Amino acid sequence: MIKSFNSPLSSVRRPFSTDESDDGYCIVKNKKKQKQNTRDESQALNAGEASRVNPTTINIVDTNPDHNQIHAVNDNQHRLSLNNFVITNESTRFAQTRYPFPPLVLRFSSGKVTVNQIKESLLDHCKKNHQFDVQVINCRLSSHIFSDNEYDILIYVKDAASFSFLLDEAHWPSVIGNKKYFFPSTPAIPPQLCLLIKNVDLHIDFYEFCTDIRTNYSHIKNIIRMKNKFQNDIKMVKVELTSSSARDELLNKKRIIVNYITYDIIEYLAPPNVLICSKCMALGHFKKQCTQIKETCRTCGDQVEDMKNHKCSNVEKCVHCGRNHKSSSLKCPVVKSFRAELTRKILQIDNQSSPDSRLLNKNVIFNSTNFPPPPAPKSSTLLLNPMMVKLDELINKLPKVKDRLDKFEAKHDKFEQFIFDKNRNDETIIQNMNDMSNNYMILKKDVVQQNLFIERHENLFCKLLIPMLEDVFTFISAKNQNQKGNPLDAHLKCRINRYFIQMKKATEGKPFSS
Known part of the structure; x- marks a missing residue:
């Protein structure tokens, strides 16, 4: 069975990296020097090394290249990224571990309540009053500036049970740090709380279909007819739920009954976000890991010394495929191909990490003493x-x-x-x-x-x-x-x-x- 890889939504993080790209996560694996050639790329990837999207690099400190040589190296790196995709560990970690759920936003009108007070008050309230342990990954102050001393606090949770529990405003304390607050918006339902209903006829009364589902399943919040790339309706219907237990129950049954008709249910898998460097617009590494000297404009594709002094022509040109769209656009065919390879690797990692595959990889040695022959019949009276x-x-x-x-x-x-x-x-x-x-x-x-x-x-x-x-x-x-x-x-x-x-x-x- 294919597992979901907790892909975050586009509203949670940007598809390209920044200086704060890790958000508290650090790379614990040691980085080796990038002197290996293309022949060793597959071996390094299988061994779990921190590979790069641009495998052919030059140690600038040792060779001291001139300005033209640096441009040649960068161009060669981008040409390699177009043809040979090397899915780095940073790309898979970016798609799997970075805030898999959208943040829950609290808005305070006055005062200065710290994030530690908010986190401790929320955890204590849920444990004492509702006997539920909320798993919080991070709690931070929003960078958005408001007038009248208002400020937002973003709370990121770890699992679907915590997210669905906090969706109900009745589970929150009335005040935090002796300050009242309110929810300026409702977070979007993540893929971990979504299901897909298959083979829903295009000619049915969709309003009646939705009414019957909401009548029989109270935890279903939104029902959306899926569309293809031509924006035409298809026979897939996306269902967004507010309860992780109700979602797991429906997924275990693998079917749902609507208007006396049984439909099959499958897990909804959202496409993973692609890690795009905000400095060179290459795929698969963060900005602080980038080896390019100049910065690349994501709109026009020009390389400049300082992006703050750059006067962009606003003529969109992708550095990956050369078409008229931004280099960070997800509609780029190169980015789409990279996303497909990234999805394939994540699914391969999930399948290899299953218990059955680990058992199959072990070398089993047959020992006859562990399997003795059956004893002979005691007598012929059994006949x-x-x-x-x-x-x-x-x-x-x-x-x-x-x-x-x-x-x-x-x-x-x-x-x-x-x-x-x-x-x-x-x-x-x-x-x-x-x-x-x-x-x-x-x-x-x-x-x-x-x-x-x-x-x-x-x-x-x-x-x-x-x-x-x-x-x-x-x-x-x-x-x-x-x-x-x-x-x-x-x-x-x-x-x-x-x-x-x-x-x-x-x-x-x-x-x-x-």
Whole structure:
């Protein structure tokens, strides 16, 4: 499992070194003279020596070079830093041990409370009232100058438990040194209290997602959707917590449930800060360890005798890659490559320092006396043991069990085939029923239309044609009579009477014969 290396935030320290770069930390390893050549660099790195980013150097005191030779040495050093990265012990220590948590800021409006009083009061209060031992690395006065006699005290803690404990203002004493104070700002949540939720869909309601997380997990403070280098949303969500125990509990479970969906959780590893010399802008050493005579401007890249008297052109040019950005910029491709190598070395150191790797590195010598042969069986009566007999019977019955399982598997395959055929037939029947239903609806529409046609024709015959025929037949009957009222054509009169009777039956809906 990859361990986090307590990388500090950019707000805690600058990415380049200054005269006060150590902040109370000192290098305890002895520095060897830098007379070794490039062939010995890897051996020195594996042996844990304090290597430099610029491996090829010249002892200026011995050779007494002139001004041009110094420039040539510096240029050669920068060219080597572009191509061959040597991760120094200073770089790894800078990324791992320098104030891994942002400071907790206390602001006093008056008085002069010392840092020792603040530290002792805080430790005593937490131990007596809350039974908690706060681990404080450093406590110092801020260099920022305020008006009205205000001043800030910065408190740096050692571990995530202390940081999360002090995030709650209820755990602080009300006064320190008989002086009241307040918190001007809330510190940012460090990577040691953060987690990553994987595979969060981009199309979900993110507001509902965050609401459900805050409802079920009260220690979660911020929920942030991560972005790629093109500032597009990705499926990673960063979660910032205020409790180290809650964070460890979630990390041990390796999953979180949000809106009845289970998501995987991994540890959030922030990229380590890069050690950049503020004098020569080279990578991997502090300013007080720099061998360059002149100072390099981080903006324009010019080398000057005194940076205070330098008039910068404000035309940005990186001394590492020559592009238009500052030499201390973290977007420089050379700095990015150096950071990748630094991360790889830190992870390699963490893996090599694990207990398993230390055991594997030891030479184990086999000794037969430590592993004696097992004793011989006391007697052959063990074969007559009832338990052994039962075990033999079970072993003999295993082939029968295998045959039964094979038969059961064959029947199971047949049943699966039957279910498959049944589902396919059901789908066919459902399709046919849907077709019949559609045909029924079409037929029903046709019947309605035919009924309308029949009703229209029926009205036409009953209300128009039959009354008109009655009038015609009445007229014909009148013309078929003489002056005395006798029919001129008796056969015609009979037919007209028969027509009248049939039209009357048709009007009444009675059957009639021709």
